[in-house]
Amino acid sequence: MRFDNVLTGFIAEPRGRDGLLLAALLARQAGGHLTVATVQPPAWSAPGPARAEESAWRAYLDEQAEATLAKARELADELAGGDVDYVVHSHKGSGRGLVELARKLDADVVVIGSASGGGKGRISVGSTADQLLHASSVPVLLAPRGYADAPPEAFERITLAYRRGPRAEAAVASAAQAAVRLDVPLRLMTLLVSSGRRVKVEEDMLERLRDLASADLAAAAEGHRRRVPVEVEVPEGRTVAQALAAASWLPGELLVCASSGSGPLRRVFLGDTSVKIVRAATRPVMILTRQQ
Known part of the structure; x- marks a missing residue:
């Protein structure tokens, strides 16, 4: 993973x-280039007298985009330093616009914040994230709400939510590559969900x-230990949220989930378990x- x-x-x-x-934290620690984009609705083309309204609408959109990027520059100068580009892209949907722009710029990952309706410290999937999570051809990284209020100084560990299957090794390889690039250890985690009834059969x-x-987990970790420190963990709970809460989490943790096998090849697509993980996570989720 690049x-x-x-x-x-x-x-x-x-x-x-x-x-x-x-995004600035990721680019800085990985030694990558950061592009900050604002997606605005396209202006319409109108004949005759309506052209005056069209011109006014275009001017308004340009003014809004410039104000947004000015705020982004102010923040990025503080967070990311100098290696930052700023772009305006037009599309009816902000998520689909980012999908389109990611292809155009050959981006390796798209990063966004959570929708405003969720609780602080949790990830809420709004329309932008939903569009990305059904169409992006590159990984999508989601920040919990309020992440900027108390950010970590750096990423400290990558945790992969591991599920045995035909695409598991590709996910482990991607997570291991990310850990090497960020110079952090890797944790492979399988969530064990039970009914909570303590009968002998169960x-x-x-x-x-x-x-x-x-x-x-031990078998999955074995082939990657020479490149990166790998630990394994099997937290348990009556729900996915409880199992996640039973694990220990570093302030600079990055949680990684694989896409569903029922989704299109080389696209992001969340399965049922991953949706539950995203909703319960208290750390950024990629x-x-x-891949297969």
Whole structure:
């Protein structure tokens, strides 16, 4: 996984600051280039007398875009230093506009903040994220709401939500590459969700699942230990949220999820479990594209 070109969508709201800070942190630690983009609706083409209204609308859009980028420059100068580009892109949908711009700029990852409706410290998927999570051809990185209020100084560890399957090794390889690039250790984690009923049959089944998950994680980690320190963990809970909460989390943690196998090849697509992980996460979450 490369982080040579990091693209972040920015709006002059707290969520824009969250995404920009996360993108700047990633670009700085990975030694990549940061592009800050604002996506505005396109102006229409109108004949005759309506052209005056069209010109006024275009002028308004240009004024809004310039004000947004001025705010982005003010923040980025503080967060990212000098290696930053600023672009305005026109599209009816902000998420689809970022998908289009990522292809045009050959971006390696798209970073955005959470929708404003979610709780602080959690990720809320709004329309922009939803469009990205169904169409992006590069990984999507989501910042929890309020991430910029108390940011870490650096990434400290990458955790991959591991699930055994035909695409598991590709996800591990991508996470390991990211860990090498960021110079941090890698943790492979399988969430074990139980009903909470402590009857012997279920206890026996959980013990077998625990052993199987541990063996799978050990096998997945084995081929990557020479490149990066790898640890494994199997947290348990009655729900995905409880299992995530049972694990320890560093301030500079980055959580990585693979895309669903039912999604299109080389596109981001969230499955049911990944959706639950994203909603329960208290750290930034990166969703990989489907590789196989």
